[in-house]
Amino acid sequence: MGFRIRNNSAASLAYKSYSKAQADLEKNIQRLASGLRINSAADDISGAAMVTRMDNQIRGLQEASKNAKGASGLLKMAESGLSEINGILSRLRELAVQAASDQLTTDDRRNINLEFEQLTGEVGRIARFVEYNDIKLLNGDFTANALNQAARDRLADDLVGFPSTAGGGVSDIKLTGALPGTYAFSVVTEGGVNKLRITLDGAATDEVNLPVTPDEGETAKLTFSTLGIVVEINQNFGQTIAGNALNGSQFTVDPGSGGTVQIGIDDTADSRLQFSIMDATAVGLNIDNLDVGSVANARSAMSQLDGAISLVSDERGKLGSVQNRLEFTMSNLANMIQAIDSSRSAIRDVDFAKEMTDMARNQILVQSSSSILAQANKINQSVLGLLN
Structure with missing residues (x-):
């Protein structure tokens, strides 16, 4: 057994x-x-959850840092374009000063005016072609305020609500620093002179003398410097005035956001940086109708150019301040990424x-x-x- x-x-x-x-x-x-100390949730349940949250935070902060770098590049490109425009404006003022003297011959003045016109056109070209990632920067798309979209739609249809029976007469409305609000047109006659008046929210007003109606196929610009509005009229404008069709017609300027940069990881105002870039076209700077063909015109151009130079200089300073802010933003984001990564490493690695x-x-x-x-x-x- x-x-x-x-x-x-x-x-x-x-x-x-x-x-x-x-x-x-x-x-x-x-x-x-x-x-890694944590290769699966079973290794450390709470630690794995913390690491996942930190991963998401770091990825979000890294993208925010990329956004800030991209925005800084965009602003540098815009500032570079404005620097060139500033140089052209300085040259234009030199020409205006030169043309404001009576010792010039007709040929001299014509040659000066020819260069003046070419340089004015170059301002518009630069403003239209300066771009970043196929985004136009100086053509007015990044301005803080914008013509109400409904008004834009009406421009294409019945020209800002003007009666079509009157033939319209307004081809476009351009903002050159206009404040948000409702603008109303009216036609007044003072001393036998017809004037077009624009009133902002029933208070601030600006007016210009009505010019001769443009020929067919041509346009003319009415500049309301005080309110920052430029109205482009066409050959039908005379019919509009005759019928007083403009009286009471309105358009609205909405507050715009300009550009927005996501510099944080959540959907709050503190995580976004808003900025705007001026309209640096010749129309936006209110220099499109200038010439130095006469002493009087040259002297008038000097003051207009002083205003344009001041606008561009102020804008460059503003863009520079935003760039400096973005530099500190990127530095702070880098510090946050480093701190969170260090904490994540202590838990995970x-x-x-x-x-x-x-x-x-x-x-x-x-x-x-x-x-x-x-x-x-x-x-x-x-x-x-x-x-x-």
């Missing part, structure tokens, strides 16, 4: 120790190979010194428990040999 030992507690204990040491050793190897020590310990435990398990099995065989 043979004997059999039904239980070997020593071997069971040795096997349990071996299994645990082997599992711990596998974890040590996985962590050292990946460099492995401590190599500790893990190497634990791995050496677990290797010893695996080897020793394996040896003890073999010895425990031999003890059972020895006892059975004696009994048999």
Whole structure:
């Protein structure tokens, strides 16, 4: 009759120790190979959740930093264009000063005026073609205020609501610093002179003398300097005046946002930076109708150019201040990314010194428990040999 030992507690204990040491050793190897203490949520449930949130924060901050860098590049491009325009305006003023003197011959004045016209056209060309990532920067698209979209739609249909039976007469309305509000047209006669008046919100007014109606296919500009409005009229304008069709007609200027840069990671006002860029076209600077063909015109052009130079200089200063703010924004974002990354590393990354020590310990435990398990099995065989 043979004997059999039904239980070997020593071997069971040795096997349990071996299994645990082997599992711990596998974890040590996985962590050292990946460099991460948390390779799955099971390794640290709360830690894994924190790491996920930090990952999202870092990615959002990195994109915000890219946005800030892109906006800084955009503003630098705009400022560069304005710098060129500023130089042209200075040259235009030099020509105006030169032409404001009576010692010039007709040919001299004509040549000066020719250069004046060419440079004025170059201002418009630069304003139309300066762009960043196919985005026009100086043509008025980034101005703070904009003509109400409904008014724009009516311009295409019945010209800002003017009765079509009157033939319209207004081709376009350009903003050159107009404030938000409702603008109303009216036609008045003072001293036998017809004038077109614009009133802002029933209070501030500006008016210009009505010119001769343009010929067919041509346009003329009426500049309301005080209110920052330029009205372009066409050959139908005379019919409009005759019927007083303009009286009471209105258009609205809405507050605009200019450009917006997302410099944060949430949908709050503090996470967005808004900026605007002036309309630097010849119309926007109110220099499109200038000439120096006569002494009087040259002297008038000098004051207009002084105003344009002041506008451009102020705009360059404003853009420079926004660029400086963006530099600090990018620095702050970099610091935040570094701080969060450091915190994430403390939670997620492995401590190599500790893990190497634990791995050496677990290797010893695996080897020793394996040896003890073999010895425990031999003890059972020895006892059975004696009994048999």
